[in-house]
Amino acid sequence: MEQNIRKRFTAIEDGILNPHKGCCTFQRFNGDPLYTDQTWSESGPTSFPEPSRQKTGTDIYQGEIQMTTDGYLPSTVSYCRWFWRTMEPEEGVYDFSIIDQALETAISRQQTLAVRLMSYGSYAQPQVPDWYRAKCPCVKLGDANATHIVPDHDSPEYLHHWGNFIREFAKRYDTNPALETIDITFIGPWGEGAGDCSNERCAEFATLWTTAFTNTPCLALVEGQQLIEGTIRGSGWRCDCFGDSAFPGSPEVPRHLSWNHMYDAYPEAICQANAQQAWQHGPVHLESCWVPMTWYEREGDIDFIIKQGLKYHATYFMPKSCRLPEPWLDALAAFSLKLGYNFVLRQVCYTQLINQNSPFLFTAWIENIGVAPIYHEYTVAIRFRQPDKDFIVRLDDIDIRTWLPGDAWIEQYIDLPKGIHPGPCEIAIGLVDEENQPRIRWCVKEHFPDLWTPIGLSIIETT
16 A cells, blocks of 8 residues: 655754855955955956955855855855956957956855946046047046046947947856856946936847846846836846935934935835836845945944845845944844745655656645745756665756745656666755756755755665
């Protein structure tokens, strides 16, 4: 008589550290020193020294040693941004060696790399390449003491040349699994939207990014038409001043009632762009306004800030690799663990006696207790282990990127792999990459060091 086995697991309800989510480093990698005095660089790293100040501990998502800098949070994502002129010093001559090194460094520090490419910065920072300024339409901004020459965002030359650079980058890196996300940037210093560009041109730029990057999630900037055009094409979004809830104020308007991003900018922009549900198909990235130490010194409301971040269904929090306030460290750590996905394996059901020549029914209940799906592709796999060999069956028709917060259900007949022989068989379940290596840990306490989660023992029988 067939005997069904139900295996239930011990959930970690607070969330866990996993790839593709949580706190990000900025222009830095795990183990690098933090910025000092609440300052940071807008230019990405050009050299990649060995990690320095660090503490070590068991890395719960890869079973190795993770480097975590004191005063910051563990991170699985490094966010870096670089200027155009660094990588295309001459027209059509590309030097992406920095990106190659950055990806290698991220992997060695157990991170992936989120990237922003910037066509130019503020007037005191790197501008468009010299060859572009010499031959293409530009606009002069500012007064005689602070002249800023920027590209004409609407010109066909800008779409052509900046677009060629973006397409070349995508051609080289879009299929690289270490590339986490790419920002859609084309207006203003750092690509953050301070400038003029027609709606039609915004649409063309958004199309450029979302067609060039078919594997890497794209992120639109929360700024007017950029957000609209990006999210209607399936991108996620990112903001650059998360946590700003109190500007200095004035004699007429007190500080706590002054204009700020959290009350006056982001709710309006997201609603007007109809982007409230964009998180379902693209990730949300929250870059801190200033740094959390600034919030703390200005007596910011950390509870309100955290609640808003979770409400936005965010996946990433990027506090610029500056020391975090010690009294808020626990709250920010808990916030970061809740971000993105957290896949609790609640129950699996299978038969204890499996006929060697017949498929058996396997069911599983998964609950995503996070605030967002995962946006990178992994596969549910079942491992059958006998003393002489492991056999892995991939359930390729299950797309875990569709697991929104709430329940997911697997019900599938599974054929035993060829070569498995009668006798005891240990069964485990995992979320694996293309090489059948588990990379995502179920949000449960039961797991092997190699991140497979044990299901139990079955007996393989012959007919």
